[in-house]
Amino acid sequence: MNGLTPLESFLKLQIVSLIADILSISGFVLTVWVLLETRKLRSLYVLKARGPSLIRDLQKLVTKLSGYLNNYPNSVAKIAQELGKIQIKFKSLEAKLGGT
Numbered sequence: 001m002n003g004l005t006p007l008e009s010f011l012k013l014q015i016v017s018l019i020a021d022i023l024s025i026s027g028f029v030l031t032v033w034v035l036l037e038t039r040k041l042r043s044l045y046v047l048k049a050r051g052p053s054l055i056r057d058l059q060k061l062v063t064k065l066s067g068y069l070n071n072y073p074n075s076v077a078k079i080a081q082e083l084g085k086i087q088i089k090f091k092s093l094e095a096k097l098g099g100t
Helices: 006-070 076-096
Strands: none
Touching: 006 076
C-alpha cells in the first residue's frame, strides 16, 4: 500500500501524537503568560488613572497635618484624624502599586 510496516505506521502516529501533546502544553503555558501580562497591564493603567489624584489628596492632607502640628497642644485630636486619613490613602496607593 504505502510501503510502511505496521510498526512504522504506529511509530509515525506516536510521533504525531507526541508533537500534538507538546503543542497543546505550549499553548496552555502561553495562555497563562498572556493572562499574567494582561493583569500587570491592567494594574498599571489603574495606577495611572487613580495615582495622580491620590497623590494630590495626600499632599492636601499633609499640608493640613503640618498646620495642625504648628499648634500641637490644641490639635492632638485633629492630628490623629488626619493621620487616619493619610493611612487610608497610603493603603489605597499601595494596593494600586501592587502591594498587599
